Amino acid sequence: MTGTGMLLRFMLRRERFALPCWLLGVTLLVLIQSTQSQRLYDSAEDLAKLRQSIGGNTAVIAMSGPTRLLNTIGGEVVFEIFAFTCIVLALMNMFLVGRHTRADEESGRAELVRSARVGRRATLAAALALAGLANLAAGLLAFAAVAGTGLPIAGSALFGAAFAAVGMTFAAMTAVAVQVFENTRPAYGAVALALGAAYVLRAAGDVGNGTLSWLSPIGWGQRTFPYVDDRWWPLAIPVAVTAVLGAAAMALLERRDFATGLVRPRPGPATASAMLGSPLGLAWRLQRASLGGWAAGLFLLGAAYGSIGDSIEQYVADNPEVAEFLPGGAADIVNSYLALTAMTLALTAAAYAAVAALRARGEETAGRTEPVLATATSRAGWLASHLTVAAIGSALVLTAAGLGEGLAYGLTVSDAGQIPRLIGVALGYLPALWVVTAVAVLGIGWVPRAAAGLAWTAFGYCAVVALFADSFDIPGWAQRGSPFAHTPRAPLDPVSPAPLLVLGAVAVALAVGGYAGLRRRDVGY
Amino acid sequence: MGVQNGAAIDIAGLTKSFGRAKALDGLDLSVESGQVHGFLGPNGSGKTTTIRILLGLLRADAGTVRMLGGDPWRDAVALHHRLAYVPGDVNLWPNITGGEVIDLLGRMRGGLDRRRRDELLQRFDLDPRKKARTYSKGNRQKVALVAALASDAELLLLDEPTSGLDPLMEAQFQQCIHQIKQEGRTVLLSSHILAEVEALCDRVSIIRLGRTVESGTLGELRHLTRTSIAVETVQPLTGIDALPGVHDLVLEDHSARFDVDTAELDAVVRRLAPLGVRSLTSTPPTLEEMFLRHYGEEETSGAEATS
Numbered sequence: 112m113t114g115t116g117m118l119l120r121f122m123l124r125r126e127r128f129a130l131p132c133w134l135l136g137v138t139l140l141v142l143i144q145s146t147q148s149q150r151l152y153d154s155a156e157d158l159a160k161l162r163q164s165i166g167g168n169t170a171v172i173a174m175s176g177p178t179r180l181l182n183t184i185g186g187e188v189v190f191e192i193f194a195f196t197c198i199v200l201a202l203m204n205m206f207l208v209g210r211h212t213r214a215d216e217e218s219g220r221a222e223l224v225r226s227a228r229v230g231r232r233a234t235l236a237a238a239l240a241l242a243g244l245a246n247l248a249a250g251l252l253a254f255a256a257v258a259g260t261g262l263p264i265a266g267s268a269l270f271g272a273a274f275a276a277v278g279m280t281f282a283a284m285t286a287v288a289v290q291v292f293e294n295t296r297p298a299y300g301a302v303a304l305a306l307g308a309a310y311v312l313r314a315a316g317d318v319g320n321g322t323l324s325w326l327s328p329i330g331w332g333q334r335t336f337p338y339v340d341d342r343w344w345p346l347a348i349p350v351a352v353t354a355v356l357g358a359a360a361m362a363l364l365e366r367r368d369f370a371t372g373l374v375r376p377r378p379g380p381a382t383a384s385a386m387l388g389s390p391l392g393l394a395w396r397l398q399r400a401s402l403g404g405w406a407a408g409l410f411l412l413g414a415a416y417g418s419i420g421d422s423i424e425q426y427v428a429d430n431p432e433v434a435e436f437l438p439g440g441a442a443d444i445v446n447s448y449l450a451l452t453a454m455t456l457a458l459t460a461a462a463y464a465a466v467a468a469l470r471a472r473g474e475e476t477a478g479r480t481e482p483v484l485a486t487a488t489s490r491a492g493w494l495a496s497h498l499t500v501a502a503i504g505s506a507l508v509l510t511a512a513g514l515g516e517g518l519a520y521g522l523t524v525s526d527a528g529q530i531p532r533l534i535g536v537a538l539g540y541l542p543a544l545w546v547v548t549a550v551a552v553l554g555i556g557w558v559p560r561a562a563a564g565l566a567w568t569a570f571g572y573c574a575v576v577a578l579f580a581d582s583f584d585i586p587g588w589a590q591r592g593s594p595f596a597h598t599p600r601a602p603l604d605p606v607s608p609a610p611l612l613v614l615g616a617v618a619v620a621l622a623v624g625g626y627a628g629l630r631r632r633d634v635g636y
Numbered sequence: 637m638g639v640q641n642g643a644a645i646d647i648a649g650l651t652k653s654f655g656r657a658k659a660l661d662g663l664d665l666s667v668e669s670g671q672v673h674g675f676l677g678p679n680g681s682g683k684t685t686t687i688r689i690l691l692g693l694l695r696a697d698a699g700t701v702r703m704l705g706g707d708p709w710r711d712a713v714a715l716h717h718r719l720a721y722v723p724g725d726v727n728l729w730p731n732i733t734g735g736e737v738i739d740l741l742g743r744m745r746g747g748l749d750r751r752r753r754d755e756l757l758q759r760f761d762l763d764p765r766k767k768a769r770t771y772s773k774g775n776r777q778k779v780a781l782v783a784a785l786a787s788d789a790e791l792l793l794l795d796e797p798t799s800g801l802d803p804l805m806e807a808q809f810q811q812c813i814h815q816i817k818q819e820g821r822t823v824l825l826s827s828h829i830l831a832e833v834e835a836l837c838d839r840v841s842i843i844r845l846g847r848t849v850e851s852g853t854l855g856e857l858r859h860l861t862r863t864s865i866a867v868e869t870v871q872p873l874t875g876i877d878a879l880p881g882v883h884d885l886v887l888e889d890h891s892a893r894f895d896v897d898t899a900e901l902d903a904v905v906r907r908l909a910p911l912g913v914r915s916l917t918s919t920p921p922t923l924e925e926m927f928l929r930h931y932g933e934e935e936t937s938g939a940e941a942t943s
């Protein structure tokens with residue numbers, strides 16, 4: 112373990128930007144939820160009403176947690192935000208531990224470190240210590256956020272402790288995964304799978320009799336019932352599991368060679384399939400896994416949104432006085448909910464549209480465009496291959512989102528017609544996504560080094576305009592640059608083809624402009 | 637596989653800058669069809685930059701570049717059907733196997749010879765089923781080599797193709813290039829391995845700071861460098877230092893050691909003969925000395941070449 116302290120200091124230095132961002136993010140989530148909940152349900156009757164309306168809504172329970180939490184306002188905050196922030200915290204821990212262990216080993220950086228006076232276990236020990244510090248900070252910040260907004264101290268302390276304990280469990284889980292797998296990708300995949308399982312088990316348990324929730328780290332945290340029962344003993348489970356996983360990781364480390372895992376990567380095919388023989392085949396091969404991930408993620412997000420659609424309707428049905436204020440009555444409420452969520456889904460999909468187009472630039476900077484362009488592949492053909500995947504991939508991702516929302520909403524209201532309807536709504540954003548892709552292409556053509564910055568700025572602009580236009584009072588002219596501002600908000604507004612065609616034309620023009628830049632510049636730097 | 641007469645590559649006055657840094661500064665290069673042409677120069681002298689311009693990846697600032705009768709920038713796709721390339725830094729897709737990469741690159745070039753591919757895999761002892769990220773440096777290099785050698789391209793652009801190969805593989809590579817030469821194909825070979833250059837190349841061009849400093853056959857280049865002489869005479873040695881082409885003279889009364897420009901060797905020997913030569917050894921420049929002289933600064937190279 113020689114050198115652990117030195118390595119830990121070095122890791123903290125490397126984390127001085129990323130880690131504070133993650134911590135700030137989770138703290139803000141807790142802070143906003145705590146303020147908002149206390150404002151919305153400031154009386155006992157409001158809380159009782161909420162209990163009533165949510166008590167029978169399995170979708171909301173599956174998304175959030177056990178209804179027992181709804182007995183107090185503090186518990187309501189835990190109900191709303193705990194599971195979700197645990198996902199963020201788990202991802203933070205996964206990347207934190209992965210980055211300083213397997214990723215360094217993979218890149219060869221760790222070899223230099225290990226050749227110095229550093230023990231075999233030092234890197235892993237330092238990474239776990241780093242995660243410990245990060246989770247301690249996360250717990251304290253969460254405590255400060257809830258206690259600071261006026262919730263009881265005792266419950267807040269438990270909230271923070273449970274939060275940190277769940278985070279540490281995932282850090283230890285990652286520590287094991289990076290011993291097992293030779294590369295970060297499958298290791299992250301395994302931890303993400305465990306995280307998904309933790310969420311699903313918890314959901315199934317909370318909807319059912321609660322047994323399954325005890326198999327989930329998130330469930331362990333929630334079942335301390337902060338502000339309701341304030342019981343500490345369930346935290347013994349994550350502490351014990353963390354200790355066991357940490358010890359297991361150390362033991363596995365002793366059994367494996369440097370830069371290898373316990374699972375050897377399987378050999379692949381000796382010859383290329385017929386698909387893999389063109390730039391498009393290559394681009395598809397490179398991007399298909401990412402596309403699958405995005406499509407699955409957006410399907411789930413869509414399903415989550417869709418499953419609540421009905422309870423919004425129910426809420427309006429229970430409170431007819433609300434509907435009176437709205438021009439279209441109850442029907443409009445659901446439609447405006449669906450329109451809002453469809454746009455949120457499309458915005459998320461726009462991130463995919465940017466990622467997929469920027470992959471072309473990623474290939475270039477990694478030096479892998481050179482061998483392709485040295486074959487009889489034109490620049491246009493190479494660019495078009497990634498562009499095609501981005502354009503069609505955007506359609507698939509939107510379809511997945513619409514399918515998820517349509518399926519879940521259709522199931523709750525027993526109407527299969529919602530599936531094609533909401534797929535159609537989602538696909539209405541396709542031209543907008545293409546514009547985002549095309550902006551990235553424009554950057555790749557003319558300002559290659561700044562292409563990623565340009566694409567993400569465009570994305571950020573779209574997101575701010577779409578989500579905060581009203582709350583920030585952004586003037587109309589300043590919104591007009593966003594393709595989302597020109598997309599009809601179906602199903603609330605009627606869809607007319609004209610703006611969509613214009614957006615499509617803009618996308619084509621931008622992409623052609625980007626190609627004009629690529630045609631005359633140096634490739635590969 | 638049309639073997640034309642004349643130059644496969646013809647570059648004159650080529651310049652290329654990256655921002656303020658000048659990578660190529662009036663480079664000339666002429667590669668005859670059917671020849672193996674060595675392309676040498678110290679690190680950062682512009683070899684890779686030149687090859688990238690030949691591939692149409694970089695755009696020349698000035699100068700003329702012709703390759704296989706076409707313009708590498710304008711006719712890139714058409715020309716690439718007829719050439720194969722091995723990059724200096726082989727970057728492969730981490731999750732694609734070596735065999736897949738070879739097939740992919742071959743197909744994108746316009747087809748590859750299955751039999752030759754399999755034979756080369758055997759020859760280079762390469763496992764095509766491994767994912768690229770699990771290859772060692774040498775094996776990554778082999779993937780690019782097999783992909784290029786499996787083609788029947790009439791021109792091969794090889795940028796340090798054997799860096800990282802073991803001596804056994806180096807021998808296999810040299811055999812392959814000999815065969816390619818017999819088939820009348822053209823090779824531009826950038827290399828730092830002088831034995832390889834000596835074994836394979838018909839002609840070499842040496843560049844420094846983006847400019848061609850020497851070009852010719854190895855014999856011609858030898859002629860341009862210096863021979864080391866150690867001599868002992870009956871009469872005292874005088875007037876040697878005044879002779880043209882003599883460098884680094886170490887003089888005692890009856891013996892001397894010095895280097896002489898090979899072109900001036902005859903004149904110097906004539907001057908020595910009347911003094912009564914007791915013993916004389918002359919050492920022709922080794923390849924290393926020759927290149928050190930061309931790579932380094934004029935002044936310091938003389939000192940390095942002496943031994």
Ligand SMILES: Nc1ncnc2c1ncn2[C@@H]1O[C@H](COP(=O)(O)OP(=O)(O)OP(=O)(O)O)[C@@H](O)[C@H]1O
Pocket residue numbers: 635636654657658659677678679680681682683684685686724
């Ligand atoms: N993309 C680039 N941006 C800036 N400078 C560059 C770039 N590519 C090359 N250079 C510079 O151009 C010069 C020539 O580089 P080049 O790679 O052609 O050298 P080389 O002869 O291949 O060297 P080596 O023997 O090390 O491979 C170097 O000074 C290098 O720093």
Ligand SMILES: [Mg+2]
Pocket residue numbers: 683684685724795
């Ligand atoms: Mg080079």
